[in-house]
Amino acid sequence: MYGPLTDLLFGCGLLYAILCVVFLFDGGAVFDGVPLAIPALLIALASAPHYGATLVRVYDQRSDRRGYFMFSVVTTIALAAVFGVALFERWIGSIFATVYLTWAGWHYTGQNYGIAAMFLRRRGVTLDGIARRALYTSFTLSYVLVFLVMHGQAEPVADPGIEVRLVPLAIPGGFNELAIPLVTVAYFASTVAWVVLLARRVARFSDLLPTLLISGAQALWWSIPYVARFFDLGAGLVPVDWGSRSLLFPWIACAHSLQYLWITSFYARSSSHWNGHTRYYLSVLTAGSAIWALPALLFAPGGAAFDWNFALLLAATVNLHHFILDGAIWKLRNVKIARILISDDFAGEAEGSNGGRVRIAVWAIAGLGLMLTAHSLAEQFLIEPAALRSGNLEAAAKSLDRQAWLGKNSAFDRFQLGRRFEAAGNPEAAIAQFEISAGLEPRVESIKRLIGHYQRSRNAPGFVRSCDRLFELDSVDRPMPTPELEILAQKVPAKFREACVQTARAARPVAAVPGDPTADTVPNARRRQRTQYGEAP
Structure with missing residues (x-):
């Protein structure tokens, strides 16, 4: 041929x-x-x-x-x-x-x-x-x-x-x-x-x-x-x-x-x-x-x-x-x-095709998809890594935000960036990344970080909300009912706070199921997350 x-x-x-x-x-x-x-x-x-x-x-x-x-x-x-x-x-x-x-x-x-x-x-x-x-x-x-x-x-x-x-x-x-x-x-x-x-x-x-x-x-x-x-x-x-x-x-x-x-x-x-x-x-x-x-x-x-x-x-x-x-x-x-x-x-056969504006419009829209794909790859493998190497964590966060609009929102990457913000002494930015990570894929790792940050900052609604997220995980046994946020008056009951902290300390990440067959036939999907978010990227 x-x-x-x-x-x-x-x-x-x-x-x-x-x-x-x-x-x-x-x-x-x-x-x-x-x-x-x-x-x-x-x-x-x-x-x-x-x-x-x-x-x-x-x-x-x-x-x-x-x-x-x-x-x-x-x-x-x-x-x-x-x-x-x-x-x-x-x-x-x-x-x-x-x-x-x-x-x-x-x-x-x-x-x-x-x-x-x-x-x-x-x-x-x-x-x-x-x-x-x-x-x-x-x-x-x-x-x-x-x-x-x-x-x-x-x-x-x-x-x-x-x-x-x-x-x-x-x-x-x-x-x-x-x-x-x-x-x-x-x-x-x-x-x-x-x-x-x-x-x-x-x-x-x-x-x-x-x-x-x-x-x-x-x-x-x-x-x-x-x-x-x-x-x-x-x-x-x-x-x-x-x-x-x-x-x-x-x-x-x-x-x-x-x-x-x-x-x-x-x-x-x-x-x-x-x-x-x-x-x-x-x-x-x-x-x-x-x-x-x-x-x-x-x-x-x-x-x-x-x-x-x-x-x-x-x-x-x-x-x-x-x-x-x-x-x-x-x-x-x-x-x-x-x-x-x-x-x-x-022997070529004469074939009719759409002409004029409709055809041009269709290919123009398709061309936008090609440009978005190229931009997504550049963000994922050039812009974001360059920002992380230079220590510009804010630029890395903006790159992840842009990737999210292109369908590449990664809970693992958000968690890792949150850890970097922690190391840089920026807890507010770290919390923002952990919240996104937990929203994308509720896991012990990101939720435990949120509980710790909200406890230290005395953010009662954030603390209770994160504790409730933890208790909702299949791998965690709920120790007690979650109090209503409206009646907290910015103060978490001591019994609930202690139960949440102890549960968070005991909670461990759930290992991925070996041989997940869905990973075999979705080559277009972003690489699945590690067994534990604490691993090096």
């Missing part, structure tokens, strides 16, 4: 395999040493454009919008409606997120299978009968393993009625102990079967190599890490270590996105509107950035809800929209698609 090396690196996942080898060096120290800015930048430059490629494919040309009306318009309105309801009904949000997180692995699997089959057909390899069924079964069973492990938990990792989360099906452990080994054996057997059957049909090994690499990528991205998690294997091996999964997944998402851009750009060259790879990339980058940045600005500017619940709901909406459109527009049984992807027939 683009040449052997490019096709293998981007289309077949070889680049990710090479990266995994690099990450294994020095016991994983190379992986641990990668700055957070690197995967964030890759997500912005690769993952966002891959969403944009679907949007451009469906919405840019009038003929495509009409041809896929049910998906481009009706489905979009339905998903937007569910998103709106889920913002207020957390149970709906958790179900919505569960559908997304469960579907994500299948979406990756389907893309890998489609490209594997495409490579075989491009090289003239007959893919039918038992060989085709064995290949399809292999990829399907790879996903079945993911499904069983993901939904094998006994309960959600948090209350899905309070915080949006995956709601696992709670597949019984006894069932999984029997099913997962059997499915693993069947997966291995079906893989061996298609390799043996197709090896007899190819003239050269190189005809089979792309499909072998894609099958390996599927295993490395999904089935091997999940099976390793189930059997408690792979500790210390970055590509399969479940403890590294959340930080490794952005790299997997980038590999998937590059694969998608590789094939969509190849298809786009058949259009009569093709103007080169640079303009195509800029268009999909703009569209993809807008779909993530603009909803944050519209629905949660500076709001606490964005910190996790909104982020996951937005990810669910954008991804489900992408999954549905993707499933509708990429089918090799479509004559035009097969003609281009398999036969390299680039």
